Amino acid sequence: MTVAPPTTEPIPAPGSVPAAVSVRRWRGRLGVGQLPLRIIAALTWLFWSSRLFIEIGTFPTAALWSILFGVGAIAMMSLYVLVRSDRAVAVLDAVLVGGTLLIGVIWVIALVYGNPNFGTDEAAFVQGAAKLFAHGHNPYGVNLAGTLQTYAVVPSAYTYTATGHLIAHLNYPSLSFLPESLLIALGVTSQTTVWVCAFFLALSGLVLLLVVPRPYRPLAAVLLGFDAYFNAAAAGLIFTEMMVFIVIAMVSWEAFVSHAPGWRGWIAPVALGLAVSIQQDSWFLVPCFLIAAYQEAVLRRRPPWPDAVRYGAICGGVFVLVNLPFIAMNPSTWIHGILEPLSLPLLPLGQGLIGITTYLGLGGGNLGLYTVASVLVLAVLLLLIGFHYDRTRFLVPMTPAIVLWFSTRSLSQYVLIAAYALLAALCCWRREGEAPDGLAADGPQPRAPSRTVPDHVRLVGGRSLVGTVLIGGTLVLAAGAAVLAFTVPAPLSIHIVSYHSTGQEQTIDSMRIDVSNNTGSPRRVVYVVEDGPYLGTPWLLVDSNGVVPPHAHRTLQILAPNSSVMPSLSSAFRVAGFTTGPTAVSSSPSLQPNQDRTLLTPFGFPAPIPVGSTETVQVQVVDRLGSPVRRAGIQVQLGQAVYSPSGLFATENSINGQPDGQSPVQAGTDSRGIAVFHIRADQAVGDATTLQAWLGTTGATGYSNRVIGWFGYSKDIPSQ
Numbered sequence: 001m002t003v004a005p006p007t008t009e010p011i012p013a014p015g016s017v018p019a020a021v022s023v024r025r026w027r028g029r030l031g032v033g034q035l036p037l038r039i040i041a042a043l044t045w046l047f048w049s050s051r052l053f054i055e056i057g058t059f060p061t062a063a064l065w066s067i068l069f070g071v072g073a074i075a076m077m078s079l080y081v082l083v084r085s086d087r088a089v090a091v092l093d094a095v096l097v098g099g100t101l102l103i104g105v106i107w108v109i110a111l112v113y114g115n116p117n118f119g120t121d122e123a124a125f126v127q128g129a130a131k132l133f134a135h136g137h138n139p140y141g142v143n144l145a146g147t148l149q150t151y152a153v154v155p156s157a158y159t160y161t162a163t164g165h166l167i168a169h170l171n172y173p174s175l176s177f178l179p180e181s182l183l184i185a186l187g188v189t190s191q192t193t194v195w196v197c198a199f200f201l202a203l204s205g206l207v208l209l210l211v212v213p214r215p216y217r218p219l220a221a222v223l224l225g226f227d228a229y230f231n232a233a234a235a236g237l238i239f240t241e242m243m244v245f246i247v248i249a250m251v252s253w254e255a256f257v258s259h260a261p262g263w264r265g266w267i268a269p270v271a272l273g274l275a276v277s278i279q280q281d282s283w284f285l286v287p288c289f290l291i292a293a294y295q296e297a298v299l300r301r302r303p304p305w306p307d308a309v310r311y312g313a314i315c316g317g318v319f320v321l322v323n324l325p326f327i328a329m330n331p332s333t334w335i336h337g338i339l340e341p342l343s344l345p346l347l348p349l350g351q352g353l354i355g356i357t358t359y360l361g362l363g364g365g366n367l368g369l370y371t372v373a374s375v376l377v378l379a380v381l382l383l384l385i386g387f388h389y390d391r392t393r394f395l396v397p398m399t400p401a402i403v404l405w406f407s408t409r410s411l412s413q414y415v416l417i418a419a420y421a422l423l424a425a426l427c428c429w430r431r432e433g434e435a436p437d438g439l440a441a442d443g444p445q446p447r448a449p450s451r452t453v454p455d456h457v458r459l460v461g462g463r464s465l466v467g468t469v470l471i472g473g474t475l476v477l478a479a480g481a482a483v484l485a486f487t488v489p490a491p492l493s494i495h496i497v498s499y500h501s502t503g504q505e506q507t508i509d510s511m512r513i514d515v516s517n518n519t520g521s522p523r524r525v526v527y528v529v530e531d532g533p534y535l536g537t538p539w540l541l542v543d544s545n546g547v548v549p550p551h552a553h554r555t556l557q558i559l560a561p562n563s564s565v566m567p568s569l570s571s572a573f574r575v576a577g578f579t580t581g582p583t584a585v586s587s588s589p590s591l592q593p594n595q596d597r598t599l600l601t602p603f604g605f606p607a608p609i610p611v612g613s614t615e616t617v618q619v620q621v622v623d624r625l626g627s628p629v630r631r632a633g634i635q636v637q638l639g640q641a642v643y644s645p646s647g648l649f650a651t652e653n654s655i656n657g658q659p660d661g662q663s664p665v666q667a668g669t670d671s672r673g674i675a676v677f678h679i680r681a682d683q684a685v686g687d688a689t690t691l692q693a694w695l696g697t698t699g700a701t702g703y704s705n706r707v708i709g710w711f712g713y714s715k716d717i718p719s720q
Helices: 019-027 034-057 062-082 086-114 121-134 145-150 178-185 192-211 218-224 227-234 239-251 253-257 262-276 280-299 304-329 331-343 368-387 389-395 399-404 413-428 465-485
Strands: 492-501 508-517 526-530 553-559 574-579 584-587 596-601 614-623 635-644 647-649 653-655 665-668 674-681 689-695 707-709
Touching (some): 034 086, 086 218, 192 218, 192 239, 227 413, 399 413, 492 574, 526 553, 596 689, 635 653
Antiparallel strands (some): 574 584, 635 665
């Protein structure tokens, strides 16, 4: 009899699972880091469900979608915990990303139904240009100011220059409006820009779904879970059209640098050529990709110039081909249009470095320094990519966001574009034999190809001293320009002397300001009121041509040009004065009209108040945080009025024994900071009385909530 040799494998402990079984059991499960990622991605559905729930009033169908995606969020989280097979996880990932794209588009539809007015002048100009081209006209050089009224763009969303001129021409390359023109020609004439933006944004999400490695596909849902993307599409911001081409340029980059056969090697430069044919933001990517093409050829031991030239020629050729009809029609108007955002001194706006000046009031004496800083930052990034490509290549998709963060128009959309592009690059860029950078691959990673190549194919010398000096010197210059930008003093000193309010509308329609010119040259000033982050229409001057002589002082009155730029009494505001030669901004100290406000109680009455009956209301003075101001003698006004379809009417009630209909009626607070009013219904009426309190005797501030009461109501009396 043959005796088997003794086994060397350890005997499993009681209750344990053999290793082979354990491996089989966990092979289909999600890894430690992958399951939380999918749970977070599924939670974005709950976020969208809550947002849609708010829109039920204007878009009733939102109730159905809100319920479906709320339940869907719970179901997706549960299924991710329960599934065992890779195929099931892949299906859930596709459902997750596809559902996110669907609910994003539904959100855009809900916003359009809630407010069909265009949210930006950009959307209005693109829609107007598309209609002109669909009818056979060249939109470049045409005054499109009429589209602002046609599509009901609020004046606070207009774009002005520092000289007070309205931007009223198309200033984007032609692919910004060509898809819209096609839809208009097919009969889709309403909200065309919005639908195109939503479609291309959803398409970019589908591209990410297809190219992102399976373990990381929910990242696309997480990214699109930020409502800023679909909010931008609903506002008609055309960067949402451009993003799909930038994503394609990123994910097809490897095919270009590896000289993929056939059409695959053309996709990357063609896609970037289409992106730069939509909006100028993507122009900053062109020099980055040219340097990257050069360096990738170096790393692959190929002559680099042919690759760089080929990429630039294809990208530039696509740009020229798309815009050629308009170049042929009128080259000067086309060039003037697409260069307008870069050449004109637009009013500053954004969350970048410019906020130190516009919102904090530091510097402002030369806004051109921000432009200098952004150009130098671009130079730093190009040098970093050129000399240290192997470490800095992922700065390529980030370049527009970094550069424009230093500019005078540093909008959040640049970061949104960069985040999308960076995710695509992290998932798809690799070296020969490597897994995509940014993703963990199993097993040892192959070493990167050596950078030791013949001198005649090197850019400037790798990590040489020359590169270090160039990068360091340019960085110092960029930092110096940035510091100067918010340390050069503003040319004017501006102070708000007084303001006039619109009463119960709780806005300000005119102001008196003191202006001092601190320079030795006359300054023509354009005044804008900053109420929040946006700068709207310049205000109107009374009895002044806007010029302040050297070292002179003026007291001026400025009037609101429209209601959309009138600041609220409940928020802080400042007056900004813009001058040119150089372009500069001078801001007044911030003014907060309402330090205290009022709270009117009760919020309503349980039944109509019969004629002859009296109800008591109280007005509590509170501070900005809602805490009671316990001080006696504060003068409180209580107003009463009837709001009806045919106008505003006096009431038939007596407050604190005053004659019927008198409004407002004044009372002082007690030691608790409460003013008491007794309201008696003296006559039968057919309308509700609206009550509202405020502070002050000569000026009104601190308006309360509005309360309605049916004082003396009779169904037999017709309403007014």
